[in-house]
Every structure is written in structure tokens, then in C-alpha cells.
Amino acid sequence: MIVFNVPPYTGKEAEYISQAVAKQKICGDGEFTKKCNQWIEQRTGTGKCLLTTSCTHATELAALLADIRPGDEVIMPSYTFVSTANAFVLRGAVPVFVDIRPDTMNIDETLIEAAITDKTRAIAPVHYAGVACEMDTIMEIARRYNLLVIEDAAQGIMATYKGRPLGAIGDFGAYSFHETKNYSMGEGGALLIHDRKYVEEAEIFREKGTNRSKFFRGQIDKYTWVNFGSSYLPSDMNAAYLWAQLETADAINAHRLELWEQYYAQLQPLQEKGLLELPTVPEGCVHNAHMFYIKTKDLQERSALLAFLKESGILAVFHYIPLHTAPAGRRFGRFHGEDRYTTAESERLARLPMFYKLTSEEVSYITGKVKEFYRL
Numbered sequence: 001m002i003v004f005n006v007p008p009y010t011g012k013e014a015e016y017i018s019q020a021v022a023k024q025k026i027c028g029d030g031e032f033t034k035k036c037n038q039w040i041e042q043r044t045g046t047g048k049c050l051l052t053t054s055c056t057h058a059t060e061l062a063a064l065l066a067d068i069r070p071g072d073e074v075i076m077p078s079y080t081f082v083s084t085a086n087a088f089v090l091r092g093a094v095p096v097f098v099d100i101r102p103d104t105m106n107i108d109e110t111l112i113e114a115a116i117t118d119k120t121r122a123i124a125p126v127h128y129a130g131v132a133c134e135m136d137t138i139m140e141i142a143r144r145y146n147l148l149v150i151e152d153a154a155q156g157i158m159a160t161y162k163g164r165p166l167g168a169i170g171d172f173g174a175y176s177f178h179e180t181k182n183y184s185m186g187e188g189g190a191l192l193i194h195d196r197k198y199v200e201e202a203e204i205f206r207e208k209g210t211n212r213s214k215f216f217r218g219q220i221d222k223y224t225w226v227n228f229g230s231s232y233l234p235s236d237m238n239a240a241y242l243w244a245q246l247e248t249a250d251a252i253n254a255h256r257l258e259l260w261e262q263y264y265a266q267l268q269p270l271q272e273k274g275l276l277e278l279p280t281v282p283e284g285c286v287h288n289a290h291m292f293y294i295k296t297k298d299l300q301e302r303s304a305l306l307a308f309l310k311e312s313g314i315l316a317v318f319h320y321i322p323l324h325t326a327p328a329g330r331r332f333g334r335f336h337g338e339d340r341y342t343t344a345e346s347e348r349l350a351r352l353p354m355f356y357k358l359t360s361e362e363v364s365y366i367t368g369k370v371k372e373f374y375r376l
């Protein structure tokens with residue numbers, strides 16, 4: 001049986017966790033958390049990175065920093081995970097969904113401007129599969145209309161757009177270290193802050209509305225309640241687990257990319273015959289092999305393919321029922337313009353197994369079965 005995902009594991013995790021435990025100090029912002037933050041800051045050039053308990057929480061933190069208020073509107077794709085929308089709905093804002101591009105499944109940047117109203121406060125692009133949105137266009141629109149850009153880069157760590165790391169292009173970026181992602185701490189994430197003017201406020205929101213971070217740095221002699229806030233910092237044990245993976249990030253990334261290239265090369269003949277579609281990586285985008293997906297003719301063919309693969313011992317999956325069609329999406333948000341691709345393309349997409357421990361032999365077996373399904 002080839003499962004759909006095996007969480008990444010390097011072998012060093014337990015050792016680093018015991019180091020954290022040996023100190024008998026495993027609360028937030030310990031040594032391993034600092035290592036992870038610094039690593040992300042160095043790799044991305046962002047102004048400040050704060051490790052969080054999830055990407056969901058990192059996005060919530062971004063919504064707080066962006067001062068999103070009831071009635072505000074945030075433009076985003078409907079083809080995404082619920083957290084992209086929830087972060088803003090929790091602030092009382094309205095997610096305004098626009099259609100995606102069929103080639104990358106990312107928000108169609110050419111449709112954003114028409115969705116802007118006098119209530120629009122931010123754009124939340126999602127870099128699906130670690131392939132960048134058209135960020136030059138998005139940033140240009142945001143600057144012209146004075147909007148903030150909050151990147152959902154949950155899938156985007158180690159990927160770039162015209163040389164710039166995803167998550168570090170907009171005003172804020174959110175990474176996920178959930179165990180389904182390229183690097184894991186079980187549950188976890190990070191907020192990337194472009195402009196350091198937000199850092200002090202971010203530390204306060206993340207530390208229960210107190211200035212405890214300043215206190216720990218010795219900048220003040222007692223800490224107090226200074227604003228509303230919550231608790232968004234992970235235990236240093238979780239950060240220790242993540243550190244084992246970030247320190248080998250290049251090797252993990254290289255192996256994933258090799259598997260991705262192998263999938264692509266072996267399935268290309270099917271695309272050439274017009275039997276299925278493979279992912280597009282636009283020029284200027286370097287992806288991170290977060291996922292390998294294919295697109296079937298339609299929903300019916302996808303169901304048949306997934307069932308066939310399952311019989312062959314391969315767990316392939318699909319995801320994201322478009323948010324605007326879900327009960328909460330209908331209640332809290334609205335779709336601007338025509339749903340030309342969001343629903344139709346989401347029904348064709350199937351994700352094949354993709355994880356660090358996957359082998360080249362397994363990929364060959366999977367592509368062989370896909371070919372068998374299409375009688376090639």
C-alpha cells in the first residue's frame with residue numbers, strides 16, 4: 001500500500017527534543033524557536049519571523065496586525081483551505097472570492113481589481129502547490145489601492161517568485177508546518193513580517209496582549225497587559241522537531257523535486273495524447289514540489305481513477321470543495337464575478353502521493369498504474 005502522505009522525518013528530531021527537554025524549559029521562544037526564526041529570516045530576507053502554533057494562527061495574527069474590522073472585505077481565491085478565510089471572518093470581515101487561473105489553480109490576478117470596493121482592505125493570495133501567484137501584478141494593485149497583501153504561503157516555503165521567497169513578498173506571509181506539509185512540527189506555522197514597524201505589536205498579540213517579549217529581552221523590568229491578544233507561540237519541543245527538518249531542508253527539497261520531475265516525465269506522454277493535464281509552473285516561478293497533481297477530463301473520470309488506484313494499493317486524494325459553495329462560505333462571503341474555473345477545475349484535480357520518504361520505484365509504480373488506467 002502506498003499511502004498518500006508520510007510526515008517528513010530526518011532521524012534527528014528525538015535528539016533535539018531531548019536537548020530541549022534536558023533544559024527542563026520547553027515553553028515558547030526558547031533556543032530552538034529562535035533557531036527556526038533566524039533560519040527563516042536568513043532564507044527569506046523577511047523583516048521578522050515569529051514561529052506560531054499553526055499557519056491558521058499565523059494568518060489570524062496577520063489579520064490582527066492588518067487591523068481588519070467588521071464589514072471590511074478581503075479578496076482571496078475560493079479554491080483554498082478554510083483558514084485563509086476564517087482568519088478574516090473571525091475579525092468580522094467578508095471574504096470576497098474571485099476566480100482562479102486554470103493553469104496554476106491560483107487566484108486570477110487579472111480579476112482582482114474589478115472586485116475592489118471602498119471596503120476592501122487586503123488581498124490574500126494563496127500559493128497553491130508551492131507555485132507562486134502573479135505577485136508583481138498583485139503587489140502593484142495593492143499599492144495603487146492602498147491594500148495590504150497577506151500571503152497564504154502554507155504550501156510555499158522554499159519556493160520563489162522571480163527570485164523572491166514566497167511569504168516574504170507581501171506585507172505578511174504565513175507558513176504551515178503541519179505534518180502534511182514539506183517540513184513538520186506536527187502542528188505549527190510561522191508569520192513573516194515584511195515591515196519591522198509591526199514587530200512590537202505582533203509580539204504583544206502573540207503573547208496574550210502583554211509585553212512579555214520585551215520583558216524577556218530585559219527592555220522593561222515588569223510586564224503587563226497592554227492590548228488584546230491571544231497565545232500563538234509553540235512549545236520549544238515542537239520547534240526542536242522542526243529544527244531537525246529545517247537544517248536538512250535543502251536535501252528534503254531536492255529529493256521532493258526529483259520525485260516531482262519523475263512524475264512529470266513519466267506522465268508526459270498522457271498529456272501529449274490529451275488524456276490528462278499536468279501542473280504548470282510559470283516562468284520565473286521555482287516551486288518546492290509540495291504536491292503533484294493531475295487533472296482528469298471530469299469528476300466522473302476522477303472518481304474512476306481514484307478508485308482504480310485504490311484497488312492497486314495507491315491512495316490518491318482530492319481536496320478543497322470551493323469555499324463559496326460551502327455553508328460557511330455562503331454565510332460569510334461572496335463570489336465576485338463568474339465561477340468559470342474554480343468549481344470545474346477543482347472537480348478534475350487529483351493529488352498523487354508525494355512525500356519525502358517516497359521512492360523513485362514507488363513513483364514508477366504509480367505512474368505505471370495511471371497509464372494502465374488510460375490504457376497507454
Ligand SMILES: *Cc1c(COP(=O)(O)O)cnc(C)c1O
Nearest residue numbers: 054055056081083154176178189
Ligand atoms: C495547510 C494549509 C493551511 C493551514 O495550515 P495549518 O498549519 O494546519 O493551520 C492554510 N492554508 C493552506 C493553503 C494550507 O495548505
